[in-house]
Amino acid sequence: MQRTLTTSLASKIRQRATVQGWVHRRRRLGSISFLVIRDRSGLAQVVLGEHDDHRQLEQLSEETVVSVEGTVTANPKAPGGLELTCPRITPLSEPAATPPAELWRPSLNTTLPVFLDHAPVLWRHRTQQATWRLAAASVRGFRQALDTLGFTEICTPKLVGTSTESGANVFTVDYFGRRAYLAQSPQFYKQIMVGVFERVYETGPVFRAEPHDTVRHLAEYVSLDAELGFITDHRDVLAVLRKALAGMVSEIQAGAHDDAELIGASLPEVPEEIPTIHFRDALALVGADPSEPDLAPDHERHLGQWARRQYGSDFLAVEGYPASKRPFYTHPEPGDPRWTNSFDLLFRGLELVTGGQRLHRYTDYQRALAERGEPTGPYQSYLDTFRHGMPPHGGFALGLERWTARLIDADNIRRTTLFPRDLHRLAP
Ligand code: AMO
Numbered sequence: 009m010q011r012t013l014t015t016s017l018a019s020k021i022r023q024r025a026t027v028q029g030w031v032h033r034r035r036r037l038g039s040i041s042f043l044v045i046r047d048r049s050g051l052a053q054v055v056l057g058e059h060d061d062h063r064q065l066e067q068l069s070e071e072t073v074v075s076v077e078g079t080v081t082a083n084p085k086a087p088g089g090l091e092l093t094c095p096r097i098t099p100l101s102e103p104a105a106t107p108p109a110e111l112w113r114p115s116l117n118t119t120l121p122v123f124l125d126h127a128p129v130l131w132r133h134r135t136q137q138a139t140w141r142l143a144a145a146s147v148r149g150f151r152q153a154l155d156t157l158g159f160t161e162i163c164t165p166k167l168v169g170t171s172t173e174s175g176a177n178v179f180t181v182d183y184f185g186r187r188a189y190l191a192q193s194p195q196f197y198k199q200i201m202v203g204v205f206e207r208v209y210e211t212g213p214v215f216r217a218e219p220h221d222t223v224r225h226l227a228e229y230v231s232l233d234a235e236l237g238f239i240t241d242h243r244d245v246l247a248v249l250r251k252a253l254a255g256m257v258s259e260i261q262a263g264a265h266d267d268a269e270l271i272g273a274s275l276p277e278v279p280e281e282i283p284t285i286h287f288r289d290a291l292a293l294v295g296a297d298p299s300e301p302d303l304a305p306d307h308e309r310h311l312g313q314w315a316r317r318q319y320g321s322d323f324l325a326v327e328g329y330p331a332s333k334r335p336f337y338t339h340p341e342p343g344d345p346r347w348t349n350s351f352d353l354l355f356r357g358l359e360l361v362t363g364g365q366r367l368h369r370y371t372d373y374q375r376a377l378a379e380r381g382e383p384t385g386p387y388q389s390y391l392d393t394f395r396h397g398m399p400p401h402g403g404f405a406l407g408l409e410r411w412t413a414r415l416i417d418a419d420n421i422r423r424t425t426l427f428p429r430d431l432h433r434l435a436p
Pocket residue numbers: 173192193195216218224225226227228229231359360361362363364403404405406407408409410
């Protein structure tokens with residue numbers, strides 16, 4: 009018999025139907041037993057009455073996978089108003105071992121270390137499923153928004169020969185006896201591909217050898233990247249980012265509304281124009297030393313609160329970051345090369361996106377690297393692209409786990425990561 013999803017049983021009322029899934033919960037009440045089955049769509053109740061064999065339940069521990077054929081029967085007291093009666097239950101797995109937490113309870117009250125240790129089973133909990141569906145809907149919305157804007161999706165190498173972002177946080181790999189790196193970002197390739205398609209995006213893993221333990225850093229995270237040609241400056245990039253964010257929110261509303269509600273996610277309103285402040289003014293606003301090259305997490309929190317008060321916005325773009333703190337490919341601010349045409353987007357007081365305009369002339373790259381005392385050799389195949397005609401361009405990258413963490417107000421980015429990689433974890 010064909011499988012019916014638990015949420016489609018209404019179409020089979022008074023008929024025999026087969027559901028397949030996990031034993032979510034068993035309960036015995038006198039001469040009646042209840043079995044709740046969970047599949048990808050929801051839950052269904054199975055009733056064993058006086059004439060059924062209740063001993064079989066002993067073998068059907070929670071999380072055992074079963075196939076249940078039964079008669080779809082209306083019962084206003086059952087979840088969804090339906091239940092399966094006169095069931096024939098066939099186990100499809102061995103009796104499952106006791107799960108590390110009771111998955112049928114409405115919330116999963118485990119500490120973070122316990123959750124991470126037992127993630128393969130605990131991700132089955134409904135609230136965890138909902139958390140990941142927010143991430144999945146966000147990626148879908150990102151793709152849809154950029155597809156609509158004429159972007160082409162690309163997939164670039166994760167094994168690379170040079171680091172892309174400044175800094176030492178790069179993993180080294182033995183590549184057939186040569187030194188290679190895990191890509192810190194698709195930065196060089198997405199720029200190169202602007203020369204092919206004008207507008208490109210990529211969603212995929214990137215790797216950062218983060219040597220410190222923080223609630224906002226992972227050693228591997230999902231980066232939502234975009235890059236586009238024929239821009240005037242970084243403000244054009246910001247306008248595309250606004251559309252991508254709006255697409256992410258509307259796809260959550262359309263495709264993961266119930267999940268968002270179940271876990272109390274708070275979806276932001278994406279303003280028509282994202283408010284912007286210059287880095288210099290941001291430092292002054294938070295009372296930081298004007299020579300500071302970056303914003304500290306506390307500064308970001310403070311600025312997030314200010315944007316909320318000043319503009320009623322969960323988003324604030326800080327533009328003009330000092331050149332000294334930005335990678336060599338960053339375009340300087342016209343008229344004042346101490347600053348750059350780049351930005352960070354803060355979402356509820358946390359850096360969510362980095363983006364900006366890039367250099368697009370070969371000679372500018374040569375000069376930028378020389379000024380930093382860096383050789384051009386390691387970057388030659390990337391740099392050569394600029395000898396063959398590249399338009400003014402720019403782009404951005406958004407950290408997926410940070411986004412979902414802020415949506416559900418998680419205290420740690422690891423709560424929204426399927427299997428976090430950090431200083432201490434390589435398994436599960
Ligand atoms: P950046 O290095 O700032 O920029 O990264 C972009 C965004 O990625 C997220 N992020 C992280 N998330 C989790 N763990 C980490 N260790 C981590 N590091 C960064 C943040 C951040 O804003 N090539 C540029 C982007 C560009 O200019 O297009 C880049 O990678 O949300």
